[in-house]
Amino acid sequence: MDNLINVHSYVAGEWLGSDNNNDFMARPIFSAVTGQPIAFAGREGTDFQSMLDHGRQVGGPALRAMTFHERAKALKAMAHYLGERKEELYTLSFMAGSTKADSWIDIDGGIGTLFAYASKARRELPDATTFVDGDVEVLSRTGSFVGQHICTPKLGVGVHINAFNFPVWGMLEKLASSLLAGVPAIVKPATDTSYITEACFRMMIESGCFPTGSFQLIAGAVGDLLHRLTPQDVVSFTGSAHTALNLRSNTNILSNSIPFIAEQDSLNASILGPDAVLGTPEFSIMVEEVIREMTTKAGQKCTAIRRILVPENIVETAIEAIHGKLQKVRIGDPSLETTQMGPLASRKQRETVVAVNEQLALEAPAVLAAGQMEVDGADAIAGSFIAPTLFHCAEPDSAKHVHELEAFGPSATIMPYRDLEHASDLLNRGGGSLVASIITHDPDVARKIAIGSAAWHGRIYVNDRTSRKESTGHGSPMPQMVHGGPGRAGGGEELGGIRGVMHYMQRTAIQGSPDMIAAVADTWIPDSKTSESEAHPFTQKFGELKLGQTLKTDSRTITMEDIEHFAHFTGDTFYAHLDEEAAKANPFFPGRVAHGYLLLSFAAGLFVQPDPGPVLANTGLTDLAFQKPVSPGDSITVTLTVKRKTKRTDTYGEVRWYVALHNQNQEPVATYTLHTMNEY
Numbered sequence: 001m002d003n004l005i006n007v008h009s010y011v012a013g014e015w016l017g018s019d020n021n022n023d024f025m026a027r028p029i030f031s032a033v034t035g036q037p038i039a040f041a042g043r044e045g046t047d048f049q050s051m052l053d054h055g056r057q058v059g060g061p062a063l064r065a066m067t068f069h070e071r072a073k074a075l076k077a078m079a080h081y082l083g084e085r086k087e088e089l090y091t092l093s094f095m096a097g098s099t100k101a102d103s104w105i106d107i108d109g110g111i112g113t114l115f116a117y118a119s120k121a122r123r124e125l126p127d128a129t130t131f132v133d134g135d136v137e138v139l140s141r142t143g144s145f146v147g148q149h150i151c152t153p154k155l156g157v158g159v160h161i162n163a164f165n166f167p168v169w170g171m172l173e174k175l176a177s178s179l180l181a182g183v184p185a186i187v188k189p190a191t192d193t194s195y196i197t198e199a200c201f202r203m204m205i206e207s208g209c210f211p212t213g214s215f216q217l218i219a220g221a222v223g224d225l226l227h228r229l230t231p232q233d234v235v236s237f238t239g240s241a242h243t244a245l246n247l248r249s250n251t252n253i254l255s256n257s258i259p260f261i262a263e264q265d266s267l268n269a270s271i272l273g274p275d276a277v278l279g280t281p282e283f284s285i286m287v288e289e290v291i292r293e294m295t296t297k298a299g300q301k302c303t304a305i306r307r308i309l310v311p312e313n314i315v316e317t318a319i320e321a322i323h324g325k326l327q328k329v330r331i332g333d334p335s336l337e338t339t340q341m342g343p344l345a346s347r348k349q350r351e352t353v354v355a356v357n358e359q360l361a362l363e364a365p366a367v368l369a370a371g372q373m374e375v376d377g378a379d380a381i382a383g384s385f386i387a388p389t390l391f392h393c394a395e396p397d398s399a400k401h402v403h404e405l406e407a408f409g410p411s412a413t414i415m416p417y418r419d420l421e422h423a424s425d426l427l428n429r430g431g432g433s434l435v436a437s438i439i440t441h442d443p444d445v446a447r448k449i450a451i452g453s454a455a456w457h458g459r460i461y462v463n464d465r466t467s468r469k470e471s472t473g474h475g476s477p478m479p480q481m482v483h484g485g486p487g488r489a490g491g492g493e494e495l496g497g498i499r500g501v502m503h504y505m506q507r508t509a510i511q512g513s514p515d516m517i518a519a520v521a522d523t524w525i526p527d528s529k530t531s532e533s534e535a536h537p538f539t540q541k542f543g544e545l546k547l548g549q550t551l552k553t554d555s556r557t558i559t560m561e562d563i564e565h566f567a568h569f570t571g572d573t574f575y576a577h578l579d580e581e582a583a584k585a586n587p588f589f590p591g592r593v594a595h596g597y598l599l600l601s602f603a604a605g606l607f608v609q610p611d612p613g614p615v616l617a618n619t620g621l622t623d624l625a626f627q628k629p630v631s632p633g634d635s636i637t638v639t640l641t642v643k644r645k646t647k648r649t650d651t652y653g654e655v656r657w658y659v660a661l662h663n664q665n666q667e668p669v670a671t672y673t674l675h676t677m678n679e680y
C-alpha cells in the first residue's frame with residue numbers, strides 16, 4: 001500500500017488516514033484506465049460525533065458571525081486559490097477516466113460555480129447575517145400589527161454526500177450554497193473518486209479563506225453519522241435512487257424531519273420537433289447534443305440524454321445520422337489529446353452498465369453495440385472502457401425498461417412519437433427528470449411540449465439555430481438555474497441562484513408591531529420609528545446615515561401650466577393630462593391630472609440636495625405605486641426615509657430610501673423605493 005494514495009479524512013482540524021495494512025474499513029480504488037490499484041480510502045475509528053461537534057460548535061458560530069458579503073468574498077478568494085492550482089486536479093482526473101474536456105466541466109465548472117455564487121450573493125443578498133424574505137404583510141386594520149418573513153442560518157451542519165462522477169463540482173456546488181448560508185459542511189465524496197476530492201479539499205484548507213470548522217471531509221463510509229443528526233442539520237445527497245431511498249429512510253432522519261435534499265438519477269429525454277427535418281440546423285443540433293451527452297464523461301452524467309424522441313417518419317434518418325457520428329468517436333486513454341471519450345470510472349461501473357444494457361436490449365435492439373470500437377493507448381479490458389450503444393425502441397408505448405432503467409454510461413435509446421401529445425406523454429414516462437430538451441425552431445412546438453411536460457421536469461432546455469452558438473448544453477446545470485427534478489429525480493433542488501442558499505436557512509414568520517419587526521429585520525419599515533434628519537441626508541456618508549432617518553420637504557403646488565409644459569416638453573400628451581372632457585369620462589380621474597412622471601420629477605426637485613456630496617448615483621427605483629391622482633392646484637410634499645443600507649465595496653454602499661408623496665390633505669399620492677450609491 002506504500003505507493004498508493006492514502007485518501008485522508010479531515011476531522012476536527014486533523015488529517016486522518018488509514019494507517020495500517022489491515023484496516024478493514026480501507027477500500028481500494030482502481031485506475032479507470034489500467035485497472036491497477038491507485039489509492040485506498042476509509043479508516044476504522046473515525047469519531048463522527050467529534051466532527052459534528054466541531055462543525056456545530058466551532059465552524060457554525062464563526063461562519064454565522066460573518067455577513068453574507070464576507071462569506072461571498074471568502075468564496076471568491078477560495079475560487080481564485082483553486083483556479084491557480086487546478087492543473088493537479090486535471091492530472092489526477094485522468095486516472096478516473098476523464099478527458100481534459102470532461103474535467104473542465106468538473107473542475108472549472110466547480111470553480112466557476114463558486115465565482116457565480118460569490119457575485120450573486122454580493123448583488124442579491126444584504127451585507128448582513130439575516131435575509132429578509134419578501135415584503136412586510138399588514139395583518140391589522142390600522143397597521144399596528146404586521147408580519148415579515150426572515151431567513152436565518154440553520155444551527156447545525158450540512159452533510160454533503162456526493163456521487164463519483166463529479167468529484168470537484170459535486171463538492172463545490174453544494175459548498176457554495178451551504179457556506180453562503182453560514183452553515184458548515186461535512187463532505188462525503190464517493191469513494192471511487194475521493195482522491196480527487198481530497199486533493200481539492202486540501203487546497204481549500206491551505207487557502208485559509210474560511211474559518212476553522214467550516215468544512216470537514218470523510219474518506220470512506222459515514223458510519224453512524226446519520227443517526228447522530230438533529231433537526232438543525234441538513235443532508236444534501238447526490239447519487240442513485242437506490243442509495244437515496246436507503247438513506248432518506250433512516251429512522252433518525254424521518255423521526256426528526258431532518259431536511260433531505262436528493263439529486264438522483266433520471267431518464268432525461270431530448271425531443272426533436274416535427275419541424276426539424278433533415279437539412280435544418282435543428283436536426284444537426286439534435287445530433288450534436290446527443291453525441292455530446294452520450295460521450296462526455298462516457299455518459300456518466302446525471303443529466304445526460306437517455307431517451308431520444310423523434311417524429312416517427314424520421315427515425316431511420318436520425319439513427320443513421322447519430323450512428324455515423326458515434327462511429328467516429330475516438331475512445332482511448334483520456335490523457336491523449338486525440339481521445340474524445342475515456343473509460344467508465346471503474347470496472348464495477350462497467351459491469352453495471354453492461355447489465356442494464358442487456359435489459360434495455362430486450363425492448364430495444366442495439367443499433368450500435370458496445371465493443372465495436374477500438375481503444376487508443378490503453379487495454380480496453382483491463383481498463384473500464386465501453387463503446388457507446390444506441391438502442392432503438394420501436395414500440396415505446398408498451399416498453400418499460402427504456403423509461404425506467406438508467407444505464408449510467410454512453411447508452412441512449414431512440415424512439416418514435418406520433419404527435420406532440422404523444423411526445424409529451426413519452427417524455428413524462430420517465431417519472432420525473434432533471435432535464436428535458438426540445439430541439440425546435442417552432443415556438444408553438446416549444447410551448448406545447450414545455451407546458452405539457454414542465455411539471456415532470458426540473459429544467460427544460462430549448463435549443464435552435466438562434467441560441468445554438470451560445471446555448472450551454474442539454475446536460476449542463478447552471479448555478480443561476482434550478483438543478484433537480486420531481487419524482488424519480490429525487491424531488492430536490494440545488495443551485496438556482498439564491499434559492500439554493502435558502503435550503504440551508506430557516507424561514508420564520510415574525511409578527512409584531514412595526515417597531516419590533518424593524519428591529520428584528522434590521523430594516524426600516526413603514527410606520528416604524530423615524531428620526532428627523534438634522535443635516536440633509538444627501539450630505540451624509542453611507543456610514544453616517546441611520547435606518548429610519550427622515551427628511552420632510554416643503555410643499556409644491558402643481559399648476560395647469562406645469563402640466564401643459566411637461567406634456568409638450570416630453571411629448572407625453574396623453575388625454576388625461578390635456579383633455580378635460582375625456583379625462584372626466586375616465587373612471588379614475590376627476591378631470592385633467594398631473595403626469596405620474598411629473599410628480600416623480602417634482603419630488604426629486606423637492607428632496608435633492610444639489611451640491612457635490614456623498615450621493616454618487618441614482619441607480620433606480622422600484623415598487624412604484626401611484627395611489628391618488630393630483631389635480632392642478634393640489635400641492636405635494638415628500639418624505640424620504642432611509643430604509644436599508646448595503647455595503648458594496650470599501651468605498652461605497654447602496655442606500656434604499658422609502659419615498660412617500662402626500663397631497664395637501666395628507667393623503668398618500670405615490671410611494672416608491674429609491675436606490676442610490678453613496679460614498680462610504
Ligand code: NAP
Pocket residue numbers: 161162163164165166188189190191192220221222238239240241242243244246247262263264265266301302406408434489
Ligand atoms: P451511489 O452509489 O448512490 O453513491 C452516492 C454516494 O452515496 C456516494 O458518496 C456513496 O459513497 C454514498 N453512499 C452509498 N451508500 C451509502 C450509505 N449507506 N451511507 C452513506 N453514504 C452512502 O451513486 P454513485 O454511483 O456514486 O453515482 C452514480 C449515480 O448518481 C447515478 O445513478 C447518477 O444518475 C446519480 N447522479 C445524480 C446527480 C444529480 O445531480 N441528480 C449527479 C451525479 C450523479 P461510496 O462511494 O463510499 O459508496
